[in-house]
Amino acid sequence: GAGVSQTPSNKVTEKGKYVELRCDPISGHTALYWYRQSLGQGPEFLIYFQGTGAADDSGLPNDRFFAVRPEGSVSTLKIQRTERGDSAVYLCASSRGGQGHEQYFGPGTRLTVT
């Protein structure tokens, strides 16, 4: 079946601009996660959704970052007033709800802020 998909695959934006990154989870997966991966580092947890609600957003670095999942499926990560330090690969993952279920990652969106 189809895996987790993310769009766009690459995004180049100017400092100060607003960007939206989209994640389509595996059908039926109630849990969705956003991570940020900088070059040479492991993924860094940003936020976790269970259904439509953000169950844990403690990884969002500041109030410029926001994520939504209005219908419990597709999620959008929104970054306002982008800074060069926001440049990274943004990974989305999804899993079945409850304990003991693997997180399946998407291919990521490479964000470059110039």
Next chain:
Amino acid sequence: GENVEQHPSTLSVQEGDSAVIKCTYSDSASNYFPWYKQELGKRPQLIIDIRSNVGEKKDQRIAVTLNKTAKHFSLHITETQPEDSAVYFCAAGPNDYKLSFGAGTTVTVRA
């Protein structure tokens, strides 16, 4: 919060030899420890995981050990093959949901 350290950062082994990657964690509340493999330009994929109620788990050529007292866990790959070349990440968390990842180990298997 949880802090995961991973060693070594790079590892080169001869095909057929074993590879061992070690991780330490800081939060005693962590009880889920997955390992991910990420090939160049591709997404991370889970290869094995272990929970705190067991000390060792094996899946074919891959095994993971956990020492909760010392707060460290290790990945062992035996009989390495060229397709094992990738970046490997360990992670730790109090549950399946919130994971803290290590910085990764780049494994190169020499033919």
